[in-house]
Amino acid sequence: MARQTNPHQRAYGQAVINRLAAETVPAGLKVPVKDFKEAQRDLEKATKATEESRAARDAALEGVATADATLDELVDTLANALVGAGLGTRRKPLASFTRRSVSDIVSLAYATEAKEVRAICRAIRKAKPDASVAKVIGQCEEQLAAVDRAIAAIAKPQASYAKALAKRDALFPEWTRRLTRLKRHAAVAWENEPALVKSTFAPPDALAAPKAKRRKVTGTPEPVTPAATE
Secondary structure (H helix, E strand, O other), X not given: OOOXXXXXXXXXXXXXXXXXXXXOOXXXXXXXXXXXXXXXXXXXXXXXXXXXXXXXXXXXXXXXXHHHHHHHHHHHHHHXXXXXXXXXXXXXXXXXXXXXXXXXHHOOOHHHHHHHHHHHHHHHHXXXXXXXXXXXXXXXXXXXXXXXXXXXXXXXXXXXHHHHHHHHHXXXXXXXXHHHHHHHHHHHHOOOOXXXXXXXXXXXXXXXXXXXXXXXXXXXXXXXXXXXXX
């Protein structure tokens, strides 16, 4: 599992560098500043690579979701076709071929749904349906192939994202070590200016601001539809 990181570390590191740029840095502090800038630069570069690989992974996931949505529509179309052909009832259109309802099937995980729909299509073909049902089965099978391709296409971007994430997270211990060293040298270099040391390493204004108090909720809250997960 990837190491959990503070999402504000990059912003904090850049804020420290910006503040140092506005000061006359003593000679004894120049090497620690240079070292920390390098660590910050490496972190920014690795984070950008992580964000790009995550975007590619998310695009692949979106491809699966799109293919699956089309398959969901075809499952419903197939159920209606079965009713029209007398192979199912309006209440339970798929009962002769599966114990699952249409709503159950479209709620399954992508790969599980594909497996279930494929099995249903095989079972219906054995019943030798009329041309109207056979046509929808063919459409379902074509879309199943599209779902399979979309699922397979996730593997590479997911692996790239995991690799980039691990590479980025591996930088944090050294980033932290160099920041600690910089703070220590700054305290010595500016021993007569404690306020300068404090302001240089203070959190960015947005992060230092107090959290807003949450309002108390009265009554029963309205249900919230969960967003799609990554």
